[in-house]
Amino acid sequence: MTQTRQAQGTAAIDAMFARAKSENRAAFLPYFCIGYPDYDESLRAIETVAELGVDGFEIGMPFSDPIADGPTIQAATQIALENGTTVRLCLDAVRTLRDKGLTQPMLMMGYANPLVAYGTDRFVRDARAAGADGLIVPDLPPEEASMFAQSCAREGMALVFFLAPTSNDERIELAAAKATGFIYVVSLTGITGAREELPAYLTDYIARLRAKTDMPLVLGFGISTPDHARQLRGLTDGFIVASALIRAWQRSFNDMRALASEIFAAIQQ
Amino acid sequence: MTDTYIQTNISDLPDERGYFGEFGGRFVPETIVPALDELQAAYAEAIADPAFHANLSHLQQTYTGRPTPISHARRLSEALGGAQIYLKREDLAHTGAHKINNALGQGLLARRMGKRRIIAETGAGQHGVGAATAMALLGLECHVYMGTVDIRRQQPNVFRMKLLGAEVIPVESGSRTLKDAINEAMRDWVTNVETTFYLLGSALGPHPYPMMVRDFQSVIGVEAREQIQVLTGQLPDVCIACVGGGSNAIGLFHAFRDDAHTELIGVEAGGHGIESKQHAARFADLDISRPGILHGTRSFVMQDDDGQIMETHSVSAGLDYPSVGPEHAHLRQLERAYYTLATDVEALEAFQVLSKLEGIIPALESAHAVAEAIKRAPTMPKDSVLLVNLSGRGDKDLDTVIGILGE
Ligand SMILES: Cc1ncc(COP(=O)(O)O)c(C=O)c1O
Numbered sequence: 001m002t003q004t005r006q007a008q009g010t011a012a013i014d015a016m017f018a019r020a021k022s023e024n025r026a027a028f029l030p031y032f033c034i035g036y037p038d039y040d041e042s043l044r045a046i047e048t049v050a051e052l053g054v055d056g057f058e059i060g061m062p063f064s065d066p067i068a069d070g071p072t073i074q075a076a077t078q079i080a081l082e083n084g085t086t087v088r089l090c091l092d093a094v095r096t097l098r099d100k101g102l103t104q105p106m107l108m109m110g111y112a113n114p115l116v117a118y119g120t121d122r123f124v125r126d127a128r129a130a131g132a133d134g135l136i137v138p139d140l141p142p143e144e145a146s147m148f149a150q151s152c153a154r155e156g157m158a159l160v161f162f163l164a165p166t167s168n169d170e171r172i173e174l175a176a177a178k179a180t181g182f183i184y185v186v187s188l189t190g191i192t193g194a195r196e197e198l199p200a201y202l203t204d205y206i207a208r209l210r211a212k213t214d215m216p217l218v219l220g221f222g223i224s225t226p227d228h229a230r231q232l233r234g235l236t237d238g239f240i241v242a243s244a245l246i247r248a249w250q251r252s253f254n255d256m257r258a259l260a261s262e263i264f265a266a267i268q269q
Numbered sequence: 270m271t272d273t274y275i276q277t278n279i280s281d282l283p284d285e286r287g288y289f290g291e292f293g294g295r296f297v298p299e300t301i302v303p304a305l306d307e308l309q310a311a312y313a314e315a316i317a318d319p320a321f322h323a324n325l326s327h328l329q330q331t332y333t334g335r336p337t338p339i340s341h342a343r344r345l346s347e348a349l350g351g352a353q354i355y356l357k358r359e360d361l362a363h364t365g366a367h368k369i370n371n372a373l374g375q376g377l378l379a380r381r382m383g384k385r386r387i388i389a390e391t392g393a394g395q396h397g398v399g400a401a402t403a404m405a406l407l408g409l410e411c412h413v414y415m416g417t418v419d420i421r422r423q424q425p426n427v428f429r430m431k432l433l434g435a436e437v438i439p440v441e442s443g444s445r446t447l448k449d450a451i452n453e454a455m456r457d458w459v460t461n462v463e464t465t466f467y468l469l470g471s472a473l474g475p476h477p478y479p480m481m482v483r484d485f486q487s488v489i490g491v492e493a494r495e496q497i498q499v500l501t502g503q504l505p506d507v508c509i510a511c512v513g514g515g516s517n518a519i520g521l522f523h524a525f526r527d528d529a530h531t532e533l534i535g536v537e538a539g540g541h542g543i544e545s546k547q548h549a550a551r552f553a554d555l556d557i558s559r560p561g562i563l564h565g566t567r568s569f570v571m572q573d574d575d576g577q578i579m580e581t582h583s584v585s586a587g588l589d590y591p592s593v594g595p596e597h598a599h600l601r602q603l604e605r606a607y608y609t610l611a612t613d614v615e616a617l618e619a620f621q622v623l624s625k626l627e628g629i630i631p632a633l634e635s636a637h638a639v640a641e642a643i644k645r646a647p648t649m650p651k652d653s654v655l656l657v658n659l660s661g662r663g664d665k666d667l668d669t670v671i672g673i674l675g676e
Contacts, residue, residue, distance in 0.1 A: 063576075063577065064443065064577040064578045065443065065448065065449075065457060065563065065564075065578050066452075067297075067298065067451050067452050067455045067459070067564075068298045068300075068456075068459065069456075074442060081577060086575040087575060087576070088575075103411065111562075112296055112562045113561045113562045113563060113570065113572065113576045113578070114575055115576070115579065116560075116561055116562055116576060117559075117561060117574070117575060118574025118575075119570060138298055139296045139297055139298060139562070139565070140296060141295065141296075141297065141298075141299055141302050143286065143295065143302075144294055144295060144296055162298065162299035162300075163297070163299060164298070164299045164300035165300075166299075166300050166301075166302075166303045166304065166462060166463070167299060167302075167303060169298070170305055171302065171303065175299075186298075186299065186300060189300055189458055189459070189460065189461075189462060189463065190300075190460040191456050191460060205320060252303030260575075
């Protein structure tokens with residue numbers, strides 16, 4: 001059942017946004033950490049949610065000291081580490097998923113140190129070869145990104161940077177100039193974790209970014225419910241859901257699948 | 270002594286991106302990058318302002334009790350039969366350790382920036398106590414993150430911080446020591462960055478912290494360099510300091526940077542010994558320690574093959590940290606400073622020797638520096654001068670030591 005992908009790397013991510021845009025909606029990128037709750041289950045979750053037709057995936061690689069993450073992702077990635085999840089295993093997971101026919105873009109998401117330990121050039125090459133399309137490193141501001149920028153450019157791998165409510169115009173311009181694929185827009189001043197409500201300033205905040213860049217904007221941190229997803233219509237080009245899916249999954253696999261399905265349905269209405 | 274107790278511009282490092290050679294930088298989430306820019310600008314402005322220096326200098330003299338003296342450890346030197354050992358007495362600074370130097374400096378800066386909520390992390394509790402003390406003095410709100418393992422082994426300091434009006438927030442994640450306290454403090458900062466000043470306690474973390482903490486601690490070396498010449502008529506042949514994050518060591522070393530004949534020695538925690546892999550000797554065990562990124566800076570980091578940070582061990586909470594300030598990594602690479610280690614056993618021995626022979630109970634951290642002096646002095650001529658930074662007093666460690674040695 002192996003399907004060939006029409007585009008790869010940054011081009012696959014561009015195509016993902018083009019398609020979502022043609023359907024007049026934002027792209028939905030759920031996050032899953034390889035190795036949580038164990039290796040096989042994490043792959044089953046990604047395959048199951050891929051079958052819903054979601055647009056892409058953030059593939060989490062665990063780190064012992066995740067300073068941008070709240071308790072939910074901390075706990076999940078800790079379990080993944082206890083299960084022996086390595087960078088290499090995360091790349092194996094991507095290759096396995098591609099072999100099984102998963103066509104959506106996958107972006108590798110992980111803190112800098114394990115990637116530095118693996119070798120940054122080698123990581124980018126191996127990740128691209130395994131079938132990953134982009135890279136997201138939460139403790140890597142654009143100023144420090146030269147260690148990845150060249151190899152990502154060479155391999156056609158998207159290198160995503162973050163913007164936050166605290167980012168000033170100068171930093172917006174910097175991220176816009178350096179990012180490929182999209183800009184990860186942190187919804188709030190804080191760490192990851194499910195939230196009750198989206199911040200009230202979101203419209204103004206996104207408008208401030210739009211005034212400075214044409215890059216696709218993908219919102220993350222705190223997006224938790226179908227209603228949140230609905231509120232993003234016309235606002236961002238995509239959004240990421242992580243902690244809320246893990247929390248649903250703590251109840252059951254089916255609850256996690258149901259939440260992903262409801263969120264995806266909400267943006268298609 | 271001059272009025273100016275912060276030594277700045279003695280070297281051109283770090284560069285404007287916060288690098289000491291290939292070490293340092295700023296590896297942090299985007300959310301706090303603007304706050305680091307703001308801090309850097311505010312700091313540059315403060316140190317260009319004579320009023321800031323005058324303020325700090327006044328507090329150092331009338332509150333901290335600076336300059337701290339240098340004591341000649343006569344009986345210890347005699348017993349060892351070699352170099353004359355001198356102790357820079359940071360244990361006599363108010364709160365009992367060098368950490369107050371940095372806490373007051375950053376506290377004044379926070380007040381100047383109009384930030385009223387201060388957060389800090391602590392390992393041994395000495396930085397937490399320093400921060401809580403400075404904030405009590407300056408009338409600012411203080412919250413200190415501390416791992417529950419450290420809370421257990423440094424009870425007196427936990428009580429002290431509370432008495433000083435600080436909130437101590439227990440950290441249950443990871444190894445529940447200094448590393449995890451820094452993680453939590455950073456998460457707090459990411460969340461409350463607009464209202465909050467992060468008072469980092471050692472010469473580590475993202476730029477400008479390694480530079481700023483060094484500058485605030487450089488008073489140790491500036492004083493010591495003058496005092497030792499008055500006392501002995503010469504510069505020290507060797508300077509020794511323990512290295513946790515590296516603030517007391519860099520504070521001592523910096524004034525001697527250009528004194529080519531003064532050897533600079535940093536002492537890391539050897540824990541149960543290198544072979545045991547239970548230690549915090551980041552420069553000694555290159556099987557498990559190599560350049561990497563932790564807490565916003567590129568330096569030596571103890572990590573497994575997959576880049577996961579390793580748990581460290583030391584009898585002294587203040588040295589129990591898997592990375593080290595980036596400027597030390599640079600000084601080591603330049604071979605301007607050398608790094609060695611003392612094991613738990615050696616530090617405990619030095620702790621007792623100094624107590625018995627000099628009537629000074631050192632902090633377990635400082636006892637690591639004393640242990641190296643005990644090894645080195647006998648190999649040096651009797652007229653040579655060995656200067657040890659006695660970074661803190663040992664009262665906080667009595668429970669730990671009683672637990673190990675018995676009553
Ligand atoms: C007395 C004392 N010395 C040394 C240290 C180690 O820190 P640093 O290497 O930053 O001086 C500590 C840390 O808590 C301390 O309390």
